[in-house]
Amino acid sequence: MNQQITTPHGVIDIRPAQETDYQTYRELRLEALRNHPEAFGADYAANAEQPMTFWTERLRSLGSNNMIYFAVHNEALVGMGGIYRGNSQKTQHSATIVSVYVQPEWRGLKIAEGLVFRCIEWGRTQRAAIVKLTVSATNTTAIRVYSRCGFAVYGIEPQTICLDGIMYDGLLMSRHIV
Ligand SMILES: CC(C)(COP(=O)(O)OP(=O)(O)OC[C@H]1O[C@@H](n2cnc3c(N)ncnc32)[C@H](O)[C@@H]1OP(=O)(O)O)[C@@H](O)C(=O)NCCC(=O)NCCS
Numbered sequence: 001m002n003q004q005i006t007t008p009h010g011v012i013d014i015r016p017a018q019e020t021d022y023q024t025y026r027e028l029r030l031e032a033l034r035n036h037p038e039a040f041g042a043d044y045a046a047n048a049e050q051p052m053t054f055w056t057e058r059l060r061s062l063g064s065n066n067m068i069y070f071a072v073h074n075e076a077l078v079g080m081g082g083i084y085r086g087n088s089q090k091t092q093h094s095a096t097i098v099s100v101y102v103q104p105e106w107r108g109l110k111i112a113e114g115l116v117f118r119c120i121e122w123g124r125t126q127r128a129a130i131v132k133l134t135v136s137a138t139n140t141t142a143i144r145v146y147s148r149c150g151f152a153v154y155g156i157e158p159q160t161i162c163l164d165g166i167m168y169d170g171l172l173m174s175r176h177i178v
Contacts, residue, residue, distance in 0.1 A: 032101035081115035
């Protein structure tokens with residue numbers, strides 16, 4: 001089911017990814033990795049080299065263990081957020097939000113909040129009890145978004161990302177969803 005956010009720049013649909021999104025998904029993800037290398041563990045160059053099957057497979061594998069949501073305006077992808085849950089009997093209660101990104105011209109409109117809440121909703125339908133995420137400790141904008149969405153800090157992972165010799169600690173955040 002799609003959800004809508006009405007913004008001063010137009011209506012945004014929050015909808016699950018579809019297999020046919022592979023090209024625009026690739027573009028949006030590479031844009032995020034290229035412009036915000038300190039915010040994501042994945043590497044731009046390594047992802048840019050991937051064949052198109054890498055992206056189609058990612059979308060094809062979505063289902064009861066992982067999901068991606070897109071923020072869409074007039075059929076253009078303007079934001080995204082992903083979630084996956086543990087794959088064993090003992091870890092499937094725990095889901096993790098990843099890859100949250102909103103294009104610069106669409107920021108400040110609470111689109112990330114919409115994506116995060118949609119991911120949490122997915123976690124509930126998959127009977128997850130807790131949702132976790134890691135955010136760079138210097139990423140104050142994202143930390144504020146996650147705090148507004150009910151996440152609280154439970155720890156710090158030292159040196160999660162090393163970029164050009166600079167170490168970024170990861171702030172570990174969680175929210176109980178039952
Ligand atoms: C972090 C991010 C996803 C937030 O998305 P968003 O949809 O803009 O989130 P919000 O609308 O809730 O706004 C976040 C903050 O930016 C402020 N803001 C307002 N206008 C803005 C603008 N034009 N550009 C940037 N930020 C703006 C908002 O007021 C808000 O601050 P507040 O919490 O003090 O109110 C987005 O900035 C982004 O994609 N950043 C780069 C990638 C990244 O860091 N991802 C997170 C990885 S963990």
